[in-house]
Amino acid sequence: MRVLMVTQYYPPETGAAPARALHFARALAGAGHEVRVLTGLPNHPAGVVQPAYAGVRRATERDGAIVIERVWLHATPRRSALTRLWNHLTFAWSALPVALSGPRPEVVLASVPPLFLGVSAWLAARLRGATLLLDCRDDWPRAALALGEMRAGPAARGLAALSSFLQGRARRVIAVTPGMRRAFERRGLDPGRLATIPNGADTELFTPFPCGNGAASRPFTVLYAGTHGLVHGMEALIEAAERLRPRRDIRFVLVGDGVAKPALEQRARRAGLDRVEFQPSLPPARLVEMIRAADVCVATTRAHAFCGETIPVKLFDYLACGRPVVAAVRGDAARVVEDSGGGVVVAPEDGAALAQALARLADDPAARAALSVAGPAFVERHHSRRALGAALVRLVEGARLADRGRGVAVAPGGMYGGIKRAADLVAAATLLAALAPLLALIALLVRLDSPGPALFRQRRSGQGSREFVILKFRTMRVGTPELASDLMGPGSRHVTRLGRLLRRLSLDELPQLWNVLRGDMALVGPRPALHNQDALIALRRERGADALRPGVTGWAQIHGRDAITLEEKVALDREYLERVSAGMDLRVLLRTARVLFSARGVY
Known part of the structure; x- marks a missing residue:
């Protein structure tokens, strides 16, 4: 079966969205399907096109059996609502003629947000007789409204209408968390057209590694690895570092990029937190080394009710590596940590509770060792990319059968x-x-x-x-x-x-x-x-x-x-x-x- 994947984000870009797209493409190709990925020139999250693609308007690459077609988009490090909108629109516009040419797809799988690429994907599916599936990594624009990143008004109503339009025309709509699926059902989407495929870990790369001696031989390392976004509530982590300043045996390493990073770096500098180290995003092979070198890994979100419907993808990587987790989260993410038996949950945006949990684990190697045992088996059973890829393949094949017989x-x-x-x-x-x-x-x-x-x-x-x-x-x-x-x-x-x-x-x-x-x-x-x-x-x-x-x-x-x-x-x-x-x-x-x-x- 010929599958066209439309996604603005794809490796060598880093983060949850590119990793999920790569995982989906490889799962479908591994099942014997012809996969063509239509994506943009890599520029996320810095907003600067990577040097290897400077001056390129369009490129075609191969990753084994996967054909990757890259198209131009407007990229800029200047962050504003207007530049972000133009970035999304230019990709959707550049992608459309490519989607309408080349081998005729039988299935079009669109990864949103951005929502505008969904229009290009829908047109390609409609005009070329393909089955449309929508992979919703985020509930947009509801997420932006809930978290104060967008104001209610004509723009938000227009985006909500576009989201409903696309979901109503997709044969299957994929939610990334149970909470997102429940929200879709409350809005009247047919439950039978909904599927849940969460993020997961590459259990062939993110493998268990024995816990180190922590503070006994070196500084006790607390690692945060992932996007530094407004939704992540990382201010609590900086507050925890401030409260633990007297503990010279504890250091914090924050790996990743995002819109919230400059403010976090500034706060750490003002507070004189010399035991807090910021590092840029890393490719998966380097990231797994950082996780294995950590004594405890941290995930955070904001305390907003909407965040209870999200699950930070970094949780699965941490647990797969057998790292003890301290998670300042709620809702679906909290249930993942509790069910895994591999971590401790504290209230989101509570720096004091986070500091207390980290200090307890720093002083208790036996507790860390006990937590580290449970995570890998849990991820392998429920959140390995192998199992989730098989679920995607069944969903895509079933959707095509349901659509065309x-x-x-x-x-x-x-x-x-x-x-x-x-x-x-x-x-x-x-x-x-x-x-x-x-x-x-x-x-x-x-x-x-x-x-x-x-x-x-x-x-x-x-x-x-x-x-x-x-x-x-x-x-x-x-x-x-x-x-x-x-x-x-x-x-x-x-x-x-x-x-x-x-x-x-x-x-x-x-x-x-x-x-x-x-x-x-x-x-x-x-x-x-x-x-x-x-x-x-x-x-x-x-x-x-x-x-x-x-x-x-x-x-x-x-x-x-x-x-x-x-x-x-x-x-x-x-x-x-x-x-x-x-x-x-x-x-x-x-x-x-x-x-x-x-x-x-x-x-």
């Missing part, structure tokens, strides 16, 4: 296939017109019966395993988990009062006549599986039953509906596939009316 011919074929489709069109159009008053009445009653919309939209697996959106009258309360009806069980508390009647008479299925008109469904065929009914989808694919268009009613529907097992359903689907004919379809339609009023197997 698996290319099987529609059954039945031949003359009866054409007759069946024509009959479906005539019947669906006629019934929609004749039942319009009843449809309007049901819609009104649903709205009056319980809060929420009259129609329920849900992703289902259709012909060739291609996903489509099914329409039904809502019979369950808003917020009900997406479970198959047989898993709900009789008398489910999620079903509304009116919903019980609609489900018993199958009147909730009437809006699917519109799906029949669209060609997503037929009047008779296997009932469409929920997008997350993996077992049923796989069984149908294995037996060839997904060659059929799903139906409003079907052979399995008149033989037990939700009261029969998946295996029995698929066996009946296969039987229908082998015996499909006008006579059989008529038999199903006639028997459907009788089954409806029996309510047998309806939950």
Whole structure:
């Protein structure tokens, strides 16, 4: 499969974003896919194009099987909202013609923010018939608003609208933390289109290393390695260094760059902190040496509630190397540290608590040794880039399958296939017109019966395993988990009062006549599986039953509906596939009316 990755940040740039992009590209290439990375000239985070690319407008490189195409963008060390905007816009503009040329991609994977490159990626996917996936490394512009980096107003509303537009058109939206995914769900994104792929550590590079003797033989080293950004709340680390000034056996090493670094350096100079050392960003191979040389590693964020939805990527590198961690974090990041057993959590932006925790570990080699043991195994199990790369590959392949199907011919074929489709069109159009008053009445009653919309939209697996959106009258309360009806069980508390009647008479299925008109469904065929009914989808694919268009009613529907097992359903689907004919379809339609009023197997 041909995959086009669009990301503004890529090595040799350093930081979480380039590392994640490289990891994704290598995972996809390792799975046998053709990967083309479209990125900018390396300039992040300094804002200066690296010397090897000075004067270059466009470059093509290879990293094994990965093709990397670099395009010009405006880069400047001057930091302002305007220069940042121009940097993002120029990359999106330069990337567009390249995305629209070259080998036709089957999948476009866009890494945002910046959001503007998402427009280029969407256009490339739209115009070239590709499946769009959106990897959201940050919840932009919500993050900027929450942290005071942007004011509410027309610009913020415009960016929020752009973010919603892109997320609404992506087949899958990837969140980098559970908290971000929860925020997306609260904003109304279909949970079935969301996936969580967190950052992780390269466990082949970041490997455990025995703890040193610390203060017994050399200064006890506290390391912070990562971006020095406004969101990171590193002022607490400088405050901790101020409080520990009398401890000449403790030194602080801060590795990385970012917008907050000049202010941090100035504060350290004013305070006379000669045991605080600042170093520039380092490539991963050098960074792992710094982590191994440290006695304790530190991660910090601000105390804002939004920061509880973020997880500093440096945590995984620290834990993978077996370094004890002191984390001034909350929310998802705090849970990672606690679950790992490899660190201590203190309140964010609390320099006193941070200093106290560091002093305790400096004086307790046994505690440091105990913490260092747990981290590597935890990262290998849950956050190794190997495991996360495999999850990405499954997601990309599944998204393409859901978007385009698996290319099987529609059954039945031949003359009866054409007759069946024509009959479906005539019947669906006629019934929609004749039942319009009843449809309007049901819609009104649903709205009056319980809060929420009259129609329920849900992703289902259709012909060739291609996903489509099914329409039904809502019979369950808003917020009900997406479970198959047989898993709900009789008398489910999620079903509304009116919903019980609609489900018993199958009147909730009437809006699917519109799906029949669209060609997503037929009047008779296997009932469409929920997008997350993996077992049923796989069984149908294995037996060839997904060659059929799903139906409003079907052979399995008149033989037990939700009261029969998946295996029995698929066996009946296969039987229908082998015996499909006008006579059989008529038999199903006639028997459907009788089954409806029996309510047998309806939950």
